[in-house]
Amino acid sequence: MSDLGHRLVELLGAAHVLEGTDSPDDAHDESLAVAHGTPAFVVRPASTADVVGIVAACRESGTPIVARGSGTGLSGGANAPDGAVVVCFDRLTDVTIDDVDHVAVVGPGVTLAQLDTAAREHGLTYPVRPGEQSASLGGTVATNAGGMHAVRYGVTRAHVLGLEAVLVDGTVVRAGGRLAKVSSGYDVVQLLTGSEGTLALVTAVVVRLQPFLPVRRTVLAPFPDLPTTTAAVARVVGSGLAPALCEYLDDPTMEAICAAADLSLGIPDDVRAEADAYLVVELVGRRAERVDEDLAELGELLTALGAPDVYALPEGSARRLVEAREQTFWTIKARGADEIVDVVVPRSAMAEFIGRSREIGAAYGSRVLGCGHAGDGNVHFAVFQPDPDALESTLHEILAAGVALGGAVSGEHGVGRAKAAALAELGDPGALAVMRRVRAALDPDGLLNPGCGVTPT
């Protein structure tokens, strides 16, 4: 074992320092097509002081540091370079619920499922649902994870009120707190949120909780074509009905997730045959009679906007459909998708973006299917293209099309290693200049997650 290894063992105990070769699953996340190396060590701190010690050992030996949550990321943000130290946060799992301030103070290793379960005991909820409830708080803060409920509640960024984090020089930063608002200098909380372990290692998080709304009703509306579908989205979001989710799925994706979940939604064959896409909209509230009344209004609105019929789903079917939608990644992975795409565009540009993406796919012989958080203009594609060059061209042109329409290379998965080159090429040069200067100012030697996020030049 190297000097670094001995020092880490001295710090954490042998049980919490593994050789990278002994822990291959900790070397990568769930991304489909992002390379990774073999880390030197995988370590498990139990305190902020442990993290300070790890950072000191790595800094003095010039060793790259990769923070890792549950490993459910999809952009390779936790994919370790050869020789790195991977820092796993699964021993930092404290959860404190504060039902006066409506916040939770949590360790970065706490999962979304654990946090929401704890909050629900107080009549509260943590509504961020990026699709994988085993995701860790630390990981979702790193990627600024989104998910289906963002259309009503906002993404992770909207919920993070405070952070404790360790800089590469060992400085412990405590920013924000149990505060609903603050205007006391630069927002270090927001700077670190979404920074993918490239500026600091997060050791504690204060998040906002929401009152839990017990009543939920879900409708499914088939639409004849995508422009009609996406035009309806703006009207649904603008109605004031405040949907808790507003998802679109194209017909092949709907077929795939229903098949994978063995789910029949009772839509007649002739309606399915005419449908090119579907909207799924969920309303929530405190009183059943109001939500039912709103549901009727929503149904009339969707019909007026071009849905030939609107299906109010029974509670069990609705839950299973939403769960199946959350599992889309695993479904399309099982069907052999070669890569996935996460792009955000202005809601008004969604139909054009999806249309262009289909044309790009067709030009390269790639199959491009998708679904997405329509209320947010956030589109997810599965791309089927076995040829690596054709795959890369398809992906690149889709990202470029999104950016050309006023979008960004990632809506919620993060840049990671998957999109570092795309961000450097397609991002605004001025914004990239700010990012590079900030990164260099906080990590001058480039030890924090090198290769992830904004490139040095």
Add this chain to the structure above:
Amino acid sequence: MSDLGHRLVELLGAAHVLEGTDSPDDAHDESLAVAHGTPAFVVRPASTADVVGIVAACRESGTPIVARGSGTGLSGGANAPDGAVVVCFDRLTDVTIDDVDHVAVVGPGVTLAQLDTAAREHGLTYPVRPGEQSASLGGTVATNAGGMHAVRYGVTRAHVLGLEAVLVDGTVVRAGGRLAKVSSGYDVVQLLTGSEGTLALVTAVVVRLQPFLPVRRTVLAPFPDLPTTTAAVARVVGSGLAPALCEYLDDPTMEAICAAADLSLGIPDDVRAEADAYLVVELVGRRAERVDEDLAELGELLTALGAPDVYALPEGSARRLVEAREQTFWTIKARGADEIVDVVVPRSAMAEFIGRSREIGAAYGSRVLGCGHAGDGNVHFAVFQPDPDALESTLHEILAAGVALGGAVSGEHGVGRAKAAALAELGDPGALAVMRRVRAALDPDGLLNPGCGVTPT
């Protein structure tokens, strides 16, 4: 006229370059006790290119640059040092409302009143109301302004989706956009929001708009003491009724604003005599019958929480009371307040903070009155103390008490020049280290609003 002056005239035309001595009102904001100097020039750019040119001229002559909106700030953020160039944005006033994406693209010189009027024509609203509707978008972005509606809609930061800004080296930054979410590198939009003109000059803003909810109902509840009042706030916010405002006022402040507005709220004398504080809560919605039903529920809740009676205010009285509350600063200024305080604490600590602040005031013979955005834990005091040393001690101890309770030196007014020393003393050293490195990385020569915000060391 100096070389700098000639260069600015060449760039902007003589009509848009004033000598600082000829434009004294542009040298400061509305802060009560913050010094300012005499700027060399006050300039009015009409385009982003103009701003790039101004910055180049200032950089080459080593001249400090102070951005100025409407001058309604309360922390001296726009108070100019001697010899500075003040950049006024009142010629950058484009407003474009996009009712599909529910955003507005606005010049920094647009006022909140102008933006909200434009949005309302599309059934939308910009709900940020810091109390002064003549505030500019640029100024509210610089200070991350809050206000009464933040309890429901969030502060300025929650609404800013995109920015165009000019760095001191002339780089034009375009970050974010008409996007509901994004995870594509560090959030430059959030970094610049609240940075008080110390990192860049903002030349355009993309803000989120909200559906306008036409029905509003307001209740006023007297409470016997402050702990009962603030304990009620958590229950109101946690009820799921989603109030659009939840304000507390102590009895002297209520008396003062009602007198200033010549407003009688019909509260019997014996109730007033027993009241130490009041809550004002507003509910909004799409349907009158629901809001009325919620209002009844809110009334029962407030009664159960200790309010001896609850008064549903007629629409006219409610509007006048809210307007009077928005004018509190002018009212207490007219009554001779020597300074104001804006502190945010956890909602749960509000009663203790107010109690301690009253004790601090008593110890120094200072009169400390107040009101605040109770739903957010954001407390505003007026301090009456003619002796400068006793005033300074009172203010300093109140800020320190707030920070000791987990709060921050400013909830919504910003650091400006008023609180730069307090932030440096009371802020978290780690968070301050991050702020200083970021400031130095983006403005290495310290030309952008020197003296405002985080201090260099």
